[in-house]
Amino acid sequence: MPDFPNIILYAIPFFILAMLLELYVTTKQHIKAYEAKDAFSSIAMGLGNVFLGFASKALVLLVFFWIYEHFRLFTIPVAWWSFVLLFFVDDFSYYWFHRISHECRLFWASHVVHHSSEHYNLSTALRQTWSGGFYTFIFWLWLPLLGFHPAMILLQMSISLLYQFWIHTEAIDKMPKWFEAVFNTPSHHRVHHGSNPIYLDRNHAGILIIWDKLFGTFQPELKDEKVKYGLVTNIKTFNPIKIAFIEWWNMFKDAFTGKKSLKDRWLYLIKPPGWKHDGTGKISDDLREEWLKSVNNESSRSSVVEKN
Known part of the structure; x- marks a missing residue:
């Protein structure tokens, strides 16, 4: 089995430093991005996700290996070109997982956690589900079936999650036009977190925004329609247990x-x-x-x- 590092654990110090930097920048910009109770709730959800992740990842690896060992159609080697291919198929899988998580209540019940904050900052990126890891992996089952090694898949899933951390901010307005055209950005993802009717269930991208443009779920951020973060009906609690299971x-x-x-x-x-x-x-x-x-x-x- 390839020995890939758990990059999410290594990234935790970066998360902390980035949040402190964002707090400084948004304060200078007179943007009230943080509320202490909300941020601590998000961090608590993130810590719970990491803790439960040890169990959920064990389940995912078990299922992926079972499919890989007994049913794979091909054997894709661990090589640079296979990681390039995996980048696209993983991102495609993420798009459909994310979209269905907004269109099917069974999946929304776990994903709603990430949308439950009425603030938008880097701590919001840490507001992750405690239950989704045990069943949402079904959207990736076709990857070990194709012949991608389970360890490669988990690494790429972590890379995607890591990429999505930095886009949870109001400190960055727009990226260069070419970047906005291809990649998910803070502007695109602010739309995704909006409860404004025009923004609901839009921009489900992980890394590449091209899937939303291809499948008709893209919505640009409008200058005359400021994003209102949170849910259509907000849960009004900072209790991590309620946030995790109320839906x-x-x-x-x-x-x-x-x-x-x-x-x-x-x-x-x-x-x-x-x-x-x-x-x-x-x-x-x-x-x-x-x-x-x-x-x-x-x-x-x-x-x-x-x-x-």
Whole structure:
């Protein structure tokens, strides 16, 4: 087995220094990026994720090795060109994992943790799930099946996670145009963390923004629509236990209480967040459509006033 380092553990001192630098820069820019309780909650979620990661990664390795040893279609060597290929297939896998995590409540129940902060800073990047690592790896199962060594896959997944740390900031406005066109950036990812209807479920990129542009989920950051961070309905707690599990509780409560058909109970697990069996719920597409209609109506009214 290739002996690759756990780069996330080695990066922890860098995370701390980067957050201190960001705090200094945003203070100079008069940006209130940090709130102490919120930041400590994010750090607590990150520490919990690292601790539980020892167990979840053991499970992932076990499953990956089982597929690799018994079912792989090819044997891809550990070489520079295979890492280049792995970079793209891993990022493609991440895009679909991330997108489905917004479109299916069963996956949203773990991913919502990362969106639960009403602030956007480098500590927000550390606000990671405690449960997702035990089942979201299914989006990567095709990689050991192709013949990528499990250790290579885990290393590339860590590289992707490490890349995404620096984009959680308001201290950087825009990167050069060529970079913005190809890669995920602070501007693109601010959109992803927005609760504004126009920004909901957009920019699911890991490293490359090209997937969002290819599959129709790209949304640029608008100058006249400041990003409002957090959830459509915020959880209003700094308690790490509640942050980690409150959506699981709400999902199971919706699915398994009250008078509902078996089909509706199942749909509460696989439909998007906001869906309700009685038709009273609104998913992100509904909220976006309402917002666009209101904007168009406002523009029409403004046009009439200007003509008069």
